[in-house]
Amino acid sequence: MMRRWPVVGVLIAAAFALSCVGDAGAQATKQPIRIGFGMALTGGLAANGQGALLAMQIWRDDVNKAGGLLGRPVEFTYYDDQTNGSTVPGIYTKLLDVDKVDLVVSGYGTNLIAPAMPIVMERKLLFMGLFGLGNNEKHKYSRYFQIAPNGPNPAGSFSEGFFELAARQNPKPKTTALVGDDAEFPQHALVGAREHAKRLGIQVVYDKTYPPSTVDYTPIVRAIKATNPDIVFVASYPPGSTGMILAAQEVGLEPKMFGGGMVGLHFTSLLTKLGPKLNGIVDYGFWVPEPTMKSPGVEAFLQKYQPAAVKAGVDPLGFYLPPWAYAMMQVLGQAIEATKGLDQQKLAEYIHAKEFDTVVGKVKFGPDGEWLKHRTVAMQFQNIKGNDVEQFRQPGKQVVLWPDEFKSGNLIYPYSAARK
Amino acid sequence: MQARWLLALAGVLIVGAFVVTRTVDNRYVYFAAYGILQYVLLATAWNILGGYTGYVNFGTGAFFALGAYTSVFLIQAVQAPLVVLIVAGGLVSGLLGFGIGYLTLRLRGVFFSIATLALAVVLETMMVNWEYVGGAKGISIIRPSAGPLFTNYVQLLFVVMAALAMGAVAVAWFIEHSRIGRGFATIRDNEEAAECMGVPTLRLKLLATTVSGCLMGIAGAPFPYYITFVEPVSAFNLSYAVNSLAMPMVGGTTSWVGPIIGAVLLGTLQQLATVTISSELNLLIVGVVLVAFVVLAPEGILGLLRRGTRRTRA
Amino acid sequence: MGEPLLRVENVVKRFGGFQALGGVSLEVQPGERFGLIGPNGSGKTTLINCISGTLRNDEGRIFFRGQDITALPAHRRTWRGIARTFQIPRPFGTMTVLENLRVTLEYAARERARAGDPAVEAMEILAGVGLDPKAGAISGLLTQIEMRKLELARAMAAKPALLISDEAMAGLSSSEVDELLEILLRLNAAGTTVIMIEHIMRAVMRFSERIAVLDAGEKIAEGPPDKVVSDRAVERAYLGE
């Protein structure tokens, strides 16, 4: 029995040795600035994660072509977090203690940002967050910044446009159904939706969730139809979005407004297949190719992104997340140039103080690291014909309805009118 | 007397782990080691039921998550200290283990496995709908301070997990070398014959499911402090079920050493793949290793070693 | 005669709609060599499954040493002194031959006979059936005759007052049959009551002091061997009309 111990010992030792080598990097004459992060390259959020990575790599190449930051080239060190939070602590400590990167940014999504928070907080590091919902609510960490334009009330930002638009209609809708996935983002969005419905005096007549692995959505849609709501707010991931849209049409659920927080109606693979079935649906969005949303650099970015995306096999439109991943890096890059260094405190102070020009427009952060003002838009699919992907690059298809400063068209109301 | 030596060795290892925290500042070592030790614990726990008695539990994730959620509940409710969390997590999951033990009265083989799988689904749905522990949204957990002995909380977690893993291995060792372990083996080999040779099979199976479940719950108890954000998808992750089953298989299921070897090997491989290859290929490697091992080394690494020594002696 | 060691009272066992035992009663005296015969499917194995506790009878009661054991699980009956072999050997296949006996000694004989070192005792029993050279072999890899011997040896390791041997000799050569008979006779001589179920008539006739015949779940005859063979009903059951 005792003879086996050495085997175990050797295995353990080998394990540590292997995981610790490979970090004695070469000391180049002009030391690069190294930025580390984990990213969902596989697992449930991989579609977004891979797109974000591509956008960040485009930023890196752009910066390096222009001579780098502070005259130093930028390098990335990144690992696949497999959309599994338990890999994140290991990844970030490896980045910091073994790879000794200069800066870290977050991976994609709330669940993958949260496990990294205590690690960056312990070391007082600047931490740029990519699409996290309320990650800083408990921590109130002053060096955390989050690029999605959710504003000071993140949960409510996805539904605000939907319910504001509803409240403006005459007669004002009286009842709403709320439904969504049993998952992180949809649950947050539903919390916000409940708040807005209450605030605007719209009665909630159905409020339920379903498991993400649901196959048939028609029973849910029928139950909603039976409560006869004026408007229906759905917070869902791609399978749920697809399932709800198809089931609603099959069952004949035609409320006055339909949509809300449906993830997936921003990706080519679903847009092209759903085609005209999308008409009339109101959804949240961050960026769409409408004239009111043009900002300097975004065209140029998309021109680089789209061919690269086709090659990499990720979403070829890239309206949802990639510009924001790029913008996040722009904020970081501009702060480094302006503070002329990598001092975490100075960087954080600078990002708090200044407004940034990015491909998604002007960015200004509030005290909690969220956008000072929220800028999530509500848009409606209009005039979609056939299944051609090109139409989604044109204005007038994903019409921005709210907020007013970005408005590019009018809500077609009720829903059934848009479906003719 | 062998037991005494092993006990001493375990003590030395725990003290060693503590000493490591005095000398090594590289925190990645702690996180990586925590992950591997957690798998040593889970694989050993699984093996007590699966390897020794032959009842294959597909629901490791459920027991692990139940331990983790017990902790979340206690942290939310009373800010309970880590020791209490570990004890409570073990108790609650042990109770669940006792419950599924009664299933073995009627369910054998794959039927039992399917039942544990079903149990995991039911339990996950409950957690998803329980707002107090975060529901589907998940919940942030703030770590307490590490206390005077450690410079940061991760070191503390590492030492705790090292001790827990060691404890689990000790339990497995004692079972294996006692009458209980031999009784377990008769159940695995032929339950009816075992009963007729005077082995109280139900009582032993209940013991196995309870101990195994308890250890899995203990593995999950510190998880909220490790990850600081608990949500059902990562707590009930399929990888716990797959790994806790695959690791003993790769190492060898009939001995307490097997799960250790498997956990260290597969755990390290996965950790390495995460920080080197970092792409879809990561999962591919796990798949290929699993297939290669069960096809080429059916009795695991221990089996290979045994065959090797037999050949050299011959 | 004093109190019987085993008393089976009107035992009924059904499988779904099929009645495998239709109210069988019998008594076995302490120290007796009792034979149980009958055509295939007559319910012999079902009966001993009910006696050993592997199956629960639907009606009737079973007494051992005057105590009602009908509701006891199999392992408790073994603790009280009933041991059996299986028709198709069921060794603990991943264990060695010695370990098979050792674990039985530890569990079955624990109440009544906590003698010396189980390993030593196990070796003695193995020597008694001539399996001692195979003590270290993995039991799943034994030959047919070795497995039958192991079945017997393992049941003996339970230190039973009553040993039930279920077709231990099927498929063996006549010299091997003699060898096993010898073992059983020796065991009986040392005080163990034996119930033997057997197809090989030569063996049952030679071994048994008393024989019961089952047919279609009913006991159709009982008595000394020579009387039973000449019974008309038994002839009919075996040969048909």
Next chain:
Amino acid sequence: MFSLDLFLNALVAGVLLGGFYAAVSLGISIAFGLLDVVNIGHPIFVILGSYAAFVLNDAYGLDPLLSGVLFAPVFFLIGVVVYQVYYLSFERKGESPLRGLVFFFGLLFIIEVALLLKFGVDYRLIEAPYIGRSIHIGEVGIAFRLLVPCVVGLLMTLAITQFLSRTFYGRAIKGVAQDSLALRLMGIDPVRIKTIAFGLGIATASVAGALLIMISPVEPSIGRAYIGRVFAIAVLGGLGSIGGTLTAALILGIAESLTATFSGPSWSLAVSFGILLLVLAVRPAGLFGR
């Protein structure tokens, strides 16, 4: 909020869903129920079928069902190869099915990664003229997207039960489940029979995959969500009983649908698995177990 109209619709939706579940579970029912091969990787073959249908649909607009049938022989061959590897590595050596289980887990990961590398992580959907349409009979609405899978699932079940009871090979497959020695005595090679049966099981995945992508968007890792469901159905129905599988699939479908309609859809899966646990506790061999 109970109404007869809702109840009828929920019932019909449950039957439709059940028919589809039957199609997905058939392969398991054959491999696990008749051959004792714990093919936990079956769902990934279903996903493979979905992608096959997707490729042909995307490139040539081919109807998914047609490509499901077209690919069935290919899947049969894949099944033959997989079973050969399984047989040589495990069954022939008399290894416990447990190792086979790990083998199939590994296979699941390998195929999943292969799909990821080829198709990426995007959700894939298909187009067909009947998707999004429905017919109404009185108050009951039936979506073609679900009707087609249900009908095909029922037909497949019927075809397989007929094959098993009417044809020589079918009866041999049933025989192999009970007594392979008897087969051998009849001069039939049980391994060959099992190979054919396993191939058949995998071939059903081709069609089931086409049905799946008709109903919902597909992504390589969603196969994992079906592992529990298909095994639950096979076990609930009783191993070795194809008819039992269909019944169990219908029960699960109806339970899910009724739960989703009348209480919380969030609990629908838990209710299904709760039923499974109850049935197993009361009747371990399943509803129609042998």
